[in-house]
Amino acid sequence: MTGEKKAPILDWFRLLAAAMVIAIHTAPLADCSPFADYLVTRVLGRVAVPFFLMLSGRYVLQADARRWRAFMKKTALVYAGAIALYLPLNLYAGGMSFAQWIRAILIDGTFYHLWYFPALLCGMALCRLLLRAGRRTALCIAAFLYLIGLLGDSYFGFAVHVPAISRVYTWIFQVSVYTRNGLFYAPVFLLLGTMRLQMRHSALIAGFCAATGLLVIEGIWLYCSNVQRHDSMYLMLPFCMLFLVALLVRRNAGRDVWMRNAAQWVYLLHPWCIVLVRGAAKLAGLGAILIENNLVHFFAVLFASFAVAALAVRFWPMRRMQCSRAWKIVDLGAILHNAHVLQAALAPGCRLMPVVKADAYGHGAVRVARMLQRRAGVRAFAVACLPEAETLRRHGVRGTILVLGYTPPQQAVRLHRFRITQSIVDAAYAEALDAQGVRVRVHLALDTGMHRIGVSSKDEAAIRQICMMRNLRVCGVYSHLCCSDDPAARQVTQAQLTAFDQAVAQMRRDGLAPGATHIQASYGIWNLPPQTYAFARAGIALYGVQSDNKAVLHPLALRPALTLQARVASVRMVPAGDGAGYGHAFHALRDTRIATIVIGYADGLPQCLCQNGGQVLLRGRRCPMVGRMCMDQLLVDVTDVPSVAAGDVATMIGVCDGVRIDALEVAARCGISTNELLSRLGARLESVYRAG
Ligand SMILES: *Cc1c(COP(=O)(O)O)cnc(C)c1O
Numbered sequence: 001m002t003g004e005k006k007a008p009i010l011d012w013f014r015l016l017a018a019a020m021v022i023a024i025h026t027a028p029l030a031d032c033s034p035f036a037d038y039l040v041t042r043v044l045g046r047v048a049v050p051f052f053l054m055l056s057g058r059y060v061l062q063a064d065a066r067r068w069r070a071f072m073k074k075t076a077l078v079y080a081g082a083i084a085l086y087l088p089l090n091l092y093a094g095g096m097s098f099a100q101w102i103r104a105i106l107i108d109g110t111f112y113h114l115w116y117f118p119a120l121l122c123g124m125a126l127c128r129l130l131l132r133a134g135r136r137t138a139l140c141i142a143a144f145l146y147l148i149g150l151l152g153d154s155y156f157g158f159a160v161h162v163p164a165i166s167r168v169y170t171w172i173f174q175v176s177v178y179t180r181n182g183l184f185y186a187p188v189f190l191l192l193g194t195m196r197l198q199m200r201h202s203a204l205i206a207g208f209c210a211a212t213g214l215l216v217i218e219g220i221w222l223y224c225s226n227v228q229r230h231d232s233m234y235l236m237l238p239f240c241m242l243f244l245v246a247l248l249v250r251r252n253a254g255r256d257v258w259m260r261n262a263a264q265w266v267y268l269l270h271p272w273c274i275v276l277v278r279g280a281a282k283l284a285g286l287g288a289i290l291i292e293n294n295l296v297h298f299f300a301v302l303f304a305s306f307a308v309a310a311l312a313v314r315f316w317p318m319r320r321m322q323c324s325r326a327w328k329i330v331d332l333g334a335i336l337h338n339a340h341v342l343q344a345a346l347a348p349g350c351r352l353m354p355v356v357k358a359d360a361y362g363h364g365a366v367r368v369a370r371m372l373q374r375r376a377g378v379r380a381f382a383v384a385c386l387p388e389a390e391t392l393r394r395h396g397v398r399g400t401i402l403v404l405g406y407t408p409p410q411q412a413v414r415l416h417r418f419r420i421t422q423s424i425v426d427a428a429y430a431e432a433l434d435a436q437g438v439r440v441r442v443h444l445a446l447d448t449g450m451h452r453i454g455v456s457s458k459d460e461a462a463i464r465q466i467c468m469m470r471n472l473r474v475c476g477v478y479s480h481l482c483c484s485d486d487p488a489a490r491q492v493t494q495a496q497l498t499a500f501d502q503a504v505a506q507m508r509r510d511g512l513a514p515g516a517t518h519i520q521a522s523y524g525i526w527n528l529p530p531q532t533y534a535f536a537r538a539g540i541a542l543y544g545v546q547s548d549n550k551a552v553l554h555p556l557a558l559r560p561a562l563t564l565q566a567r568v569a570s571v572r573m574v575p576a577g578d579g580a581g582y583g584h585a586f587h588a589l590r591d592t593r594i595a596t597i598v599i600g601y602a603d604g605l606p607q608c609l610c611q612n613g614g615q616v617l618l619r620g621r622r623c624p625m626v627g628r629m630c631m632d633q634l635l636v637d638v639t640d641v642p643s644v645a646a647g648d649v650a651t652m653i654g655v656c657d658g659v660r661i662d663a664l665e666v667a668a669r670c671g672i673s674t675n676e677l678l679s680r681l682g683a684r685l686e687s688v689y690r691a692g
Helices: 009-026 034-061 065-093 098-108 116-133 135-151 163-175 186-192 201-225 237-251 257-284 294-315 332-345 357-362 365-375 386-394 409-417 427-434 460-468 487-509 522-527 663-670 674-679
Strands: 326-331 351-354 380-383 400-403 421-424 440-447 472-478 516-518 535-538 562-574 592-597 615-618 621-626 634-637 649-656 659-661 686-690
Touching: 009 034, 009 237, 009 257, 009 294, 034 065, 034 116, 034 186, 034 201, 034 237, 065 116, 065 257, 098 116, 116 135, 116 186, 135 186, 186 237, 201 237, 257 294, 326 332, 332 351, 332 365, 332 686, 351 365, 357 365, 357 386, 357 674, 365 380, 365 386, 380 386, 386 400, 386 409, 409 427, 409 440, 421 427, 421 472, 427 440, 427 460, 427 472, 440 460, 440 487, 460 472, 460 487, 472 487, 472 535, 487 522, 516 535, 522 535, 592 621, 615 659, 621 659, 649 663, 663 674
Parallel strands: 326 686, 351 380, 351 535, 380 400, 400 421, 421 440, 440 472, 472 516
Antiparallel strands: 326 562, 562 592, 562 649, 592 634, 615 621, 615 649, 621 634, 649 659
């Protein structure tokens, strides 16, 4: 595969397919040879629409319900806009009853090319339903529906001979003008879009050539037999499509958003362009060439459509995110998934206490906590400090909010007012807090060997004393493991667990209720067998990544939740021999195209990333960072990805066209943990949330 040149050819083919649709509607070869025109546009050109359907199936049918709903909504909106756009032509033509309007909107489209949208919407809904029965069953049903459609389309001449069948089609055609619709035509292509042919390249080419050859023979035979009612559907078309798309996908890399958008505009607008070209030709007295010569007419419409599409792409209002400079996308669905996976890995009776300190490790504490409260029934959260806890309360987070760190005892009133649970960091702290005179819920932190905070687990007297204090309500006892990420340090962890268990047992013997017990954090879940405590405090695992590259004993199928992206501000040539960036830390050994990305260390990326081989994803390719990272910008060598242009989106963490840079890779290059990397992501970044 390495020798093959890859490019965004799927998007290029979209534009070609849009041109084929124009050809179908203008019959460029009809006046020199009707047969040739039929063969080129009405047989071979019929790959265009299935191609669009297969891409939709590929990107949407396998995605989650949210993505699917968003697609349906967007398609319906585009269709509504298109209906409005063609309303003047409908009104000019006149003569549609109310019932005909309804039928047109729901099934046939209100203008001749707009059938595609109801077919897409209906086909998508049907496929979504069929897929519940499994992919194979769905495909069988869709293939059967396609055969029914085929008999009402290219093979209609055979159907009419059987009276019973003929009656069925009479009925079908009362409802729908053609069988090329969302029931008989679209589903099979949408589903084929989800298939991956596991074949050698040469086998794909052979398959494609054979299927296309047979398609042409089928087309010629049907033409000669004179049986076609319409010419959208062929027996060989799905086979031809399967190979064609597989070939294109295999050579595809990255995307070309301009081509993609332009293709959609060409499809939407070309019938208007046909009308306009004809009108203009008549006005200018050029009818003889621009209308009567089919080939010239085709090129005139093609040119007009592409020109109008280019204008539309240029001036259509940009989406909000396309206006941003640098942003993080938080996949709440991934966090919910991780919460379920983690909960399932815990012992029965042990519940997840999500750690949402440091703004949920950069993921947005309020959004994350509220989502987990609503969708996963979580009733206890941990944060690092009082302000974090207060923010959660003010935004409607109920249940236990435990502050894991120090809160000045003078803040006892606030702890009390917001019903926040405070950790007891040592015996003196407990006394000071108790002396404030307000009742405060606390979890007693025990020092079992980390020697950071907590009362020594061996100090029975202190523990007893704290439990007796008037104003402290001890609702829990916990400790923290300091070496659980290192399987080689098992004895340390085991000693901590034993010390903790002994202290808790001693409390019980002393008649003190320890309340909720907890000791595991993420690595305690990954590296220990399920523990029978009340809670497990998961931080980094909830966000779907490990802290570092060390292997864990019980890996879990977690999903990274954060994507970090920024825009390309500018692209320029730096001639060989020149330097770039502060201190000319980069020295161009060849003529180098440099893209400037608008994200820097003030946004939380470690400055050393640039010198340590950091990369960004652009158009599905890894591009090396060069020079020294600036506060707000960084430089990337894009010499090998010539299509990169200003306005492109660069991915620092996340996936771009199947290529991934994960937080772990970035953190490892800088010699830090992902905890540090993610929690440092700056407040200047915009946050975009994907619903859970
Ligand atoms: C931060 C923290 C956690 C969460 O740690 P992860 O390794 O991110 O899961 C748990 N407990 C305490 C006391 C912490 O400070």
